[in-house]
Amino acid sequence: MTETGTSSSPTGAGAVAMDADVIVIGAGPAGMSAATELGAAGFRVIALDMNPSPGGQIYRAVELNLGDQRADPVLARALGRAYAAGWPLVARFRNQEGIDYRPDTTVWELRTDGTVGWQRAARGGYLRARHIVLANGAMERPMPFPGWTLPGVMTAGAVQTLIKSSRLKPTGRVVLAGTGPLLFLLADQLLKLGVKPALIARTDRFGDKMKALARLRPAALPAIAKGAGWMLNLRKAGIRTVTGVARLEAVGDDRVREVVVETGDETTRLPCDTLIVHDGIIPSIDLAQGAGLAVEWRAGDASWCPVTEQSGLASPSRGANLSAGASRIWITGDARQIGGADAAAAHGRLVGQTLAARLEAAETEALTAGPARIYARAMAPRAFIDAAFPQGQTSGDLADSTIVCRCEEITAGTIRSKARQGATDPDQLRGLLRCGMGPCQGRSCASTIGRLLSEEFDLKRPPRPFRGRPPVRPVPLCILATLESLDPELVSSEALNDKPDASGGIDSDV
Amino acid sequence: MFQPIGSPKAPVTVHFDGVPITACPGETVASCLLRNGITRFRTTPVSGAARMPFCMIGHCFECLVEIKGLGSQQACLTVVVEGMNIATQAGAARVAGVGHD
Numbered sequence: 001m002t003e004t005g006t007s008s009s010p011t012g013a014g015a016v017a018m019d020a021d022v023i024v025i026g027a028g029p030a031g032m033s034a035a036t037e038l039g040a041a042g043f044r045v046i047a048l049d050m051n052p053s054p055g056g057q058i059y060r061a062v063e064l065n066l067g068d069q070r071a072d073p074v075l076a077r078a079l080g081r082a083y084a085a086g087w088p089l090v091a092r093f094r095n096q097e098g099i100d101y102r103p104d105t106t107v108w109e110l111r112t113d114g115t116v117g118w119q120r121a122a123r124g125g126y127l128r129a130r131h132i133v134l135a136n137g138a139m140e141r142p143m144p145f146p147g148w149t150l151p152g153v154m155t156a157g158a159v160q161t162l163i164k165s166s167r168l169k170p171t172g173r174v175v176l177a178g179t180g181p182l183l184f185l186l187a188d189q190l191l192k193l194g195v196k197p198a199l200i201a202r203t204d205r206f207g208d209k210m211k212a213l214a215r216l217r218p219a220a221l222p223a224i225a226k227g228a229g230w231m232l233n234l235r236k237a238g239i240r241t242v243t244g245v246a247r248l249e250a251v252g253d254d255r256v257r258e259v260v261v262e263t264g265d266e267t268t269r270l271p272c273d274t275l276i277v278h279d280g281i282i283p284s285i286d287l288a289q290g291a292g293l294a295v296e297w298r299a300g301d302a303s304w305c306p307v308t309e310q311s312g313l314a315s316p317s318r319g320a321n322l323s324a325g326a327s328r329i330w331i332t333g334d335a336r337q338i339g340g341a342d343a344a345a346a347h348g349r350l351v352g353q354t355l356a357a358r359l360e361a362a363e364t365e366a367l368t369a370g371p372a373r374i375y376a377r378a379m380a381p382r383a384f385i386d387a388a389f390p391q392g393q394t395s396g397d398l399a400d401s402t403i404v405c406r407c408e409e410i411t412a413g414t415i416r417s418k419a420r421q422g423a424t425d426p427d428q429l430r431g432l433l434r435c436g437m438g439p440c441q442g443r444s445c446a447s448t449i450g451r452l453l454s455e456e457f458d459l460k461r462p463p464r465p466f467r468g469r470p471p472v473r474p475v476p477l478c479i480l481a482t483l484e485s486l487d488p489e490l491v492s493s494e495a496l497n498d499k500p501d502a503s504g505g506i507d508s509d510v
Numbered sequence: 511m512f513q514p515i516g517s518p519k520a521p522v523t524v525h526f527d528g529v530p531i532t533a534c535p536g537e538t539v540a541s542c543l544l545r546n547g548i549t550r551f552r553t554t555p556v557s558g559a560a561r562m563p564f565c566m567i568g569h570c571f572e573c574l575v576e577i578k579g580l581g582s583q584q585a586c587l588t589v590v591v592e593g594m595n596i597a598t599q600a601g602a603a604r605v606a607g608v609g610h611d
């Protein structure tokens with residue numbers, strides 16, 4: 001272990017002791033890879049994970065499902081080789097010295113000076129490290145349509161979680177709707193578990209695939225072959241599929257009873273017990289923007305992503321003055337840029353190696369060439385995938401009566417009418433309507449509101465997300481009252497400035 | 511609405527709205543309730559509409575229930591414990607000691 005590696009003296013951060021060299025937030029492929037590299041280089045890492053075991057969403061419960069005698073062979077087969085690929089990654093992470101792994105831990109605050117607020121069951125506190133690796137992954141794109149709040153409507157990721165963590169599969173009449181690789185992967189897994197979906201209602205069209213061919217790169221072929229394999233299995237099983245779905249509706253009383261699917265010329269009504277929806281995934285920016293890091297609106301993808309260098313180093317937004325000196329936050333994996341598990345693992349390694357070299361004040365380039373190459377290869381299919389599965393329900397006409405904010409039940413029409421009166425800033429809308437103020441803190445409506453504003457209103461600059469303030473997740477008062485370690489900033493300074501504008505770093509021309 | 515894959519483990523017992531139901535050790539409250547066919551986890555504070563887990567990974571907050579008298583607990587992130595008392599959350603969360611009707 002190097003001298004620097006064990007140093008606990010803070011670098012330019014006052015007299016507050018460091019709890020670790022690096023805190024890694026999230027233990028999916030990106031977080032595990034970064035932590036493993038850093039641990040191997042002799043640094044002390046604390047890895048905070050919201051899940052009970054490492055693997056993230058993609059490799060969720062991989063130890064439980066593949067590692068012990070209780071593993072169910074049908075389940076293992078359904079989850080497939082791509083899932084099993086997580087096993088060695090988790091094993092390396094578990095066996096690496098220097099990593100203090102803390103499962104079931106929620107992070108409710110992140111600061112650019114390397115401070116993290118955490119909660120685990122009835123305990124909570126602050127931790128501080130010289131650097132932070134933010135690998136908190138992605139979320140499924142909120143996909144509003146009439147009836148999407150009815151019990152029985154769930155995301156594809158939710159059903160996958162039930163399969164992996166709880167060994168539960170949906171029964172009765174199952175309909176899948178939307179687009180994106182995950183939807184077809186799940187359909188294939190359901191088939192292998194003996195669940196035959198009554199319908200797959202796709203918002204993408206054959207024409208999208210033709211257009212996407214222009215973006216095809218040879219390195220993308222394995223991924224495309226995998227997708228073609230799923231499609232072939234679905235066809236062989238005789239699963240009814242419609243493409244080019246223009247309108248989707250879930251109908252029911254206290255739960256979904258029926259699904260209505262409209263293509264240009266045809267309307268299908270089908271009894272339904274579980275409606276599984278998916279419309280691609282978008283980076284989780286809650287912690288990044290709560291920390292005052294710059295995020296950027298990507299119109300083509302109707303989502304925000306953090307502004308980072310290739311190395312993952314995040315940019316503070318304009319005017320950020322919360323900490324002295326350069327950013328200490330490195331963002332990796334799908335939280336930085338959607339790329340899937342292989343890209344996330346490669347980028348996590350790249351960040352881990354870059355950061356290790358930075359901590360040792362060594363040269364980085366030669367070191368990280370390997371992961372950089374793997375990352376580039378893993379990202380190669382993205383342009384094709386994005387073009388082949390364009391976001392569906394979220395980019396069509398959003399009816400006035402459709403709920404956009406699930407928590408406060410605020411419709412697209414209400415948001416439009418306030419925006420017409422001049423409230424074209426999400427924070428104004430939040431103040432006027434309470435959208436983004438419910439328990440989910442805007443996670444389920446922010447990207448929809450961003451899209452609605454940017455597509456329908458003449459904005460002078462790209463839409464901003466709601467301004468995030470800690471705690472970014474609800475923390476019981478009894479925990480705040482009994483924090484195990486004090487706020488290091490309050491300990492070391494008297495001034496408590498407000499958080500900077502989250503979008504400030506990118507619209508400097510305004 | 512959901513059924514087990516493979517053979518279930520020896521169950522533990524929890525209570526939902528006072529009724530004993532079986533759960534698998536290590537599973538989340540959300541998966542336990544779904545296994546038992548419960549589709550109404552909470553009702554919204556605005557219209558009183560029923561809600562059930564939507565994302566299962568802690569993003570949507572649709573799975574909120576009361577656990578051991580504490581409101582707004584995310585069922586999808588909380589693991590069951592033998593004898594745990596779980597209740598439907600009707601409308602806004604109740605705060606212990608504060609009047610609510």
Ligand code: FES
Pocket residue numbers: 562563564565566567568569570571572573574584585586587
């Ligand atoms: S189901 Fe979405 S937060 Fe629990």
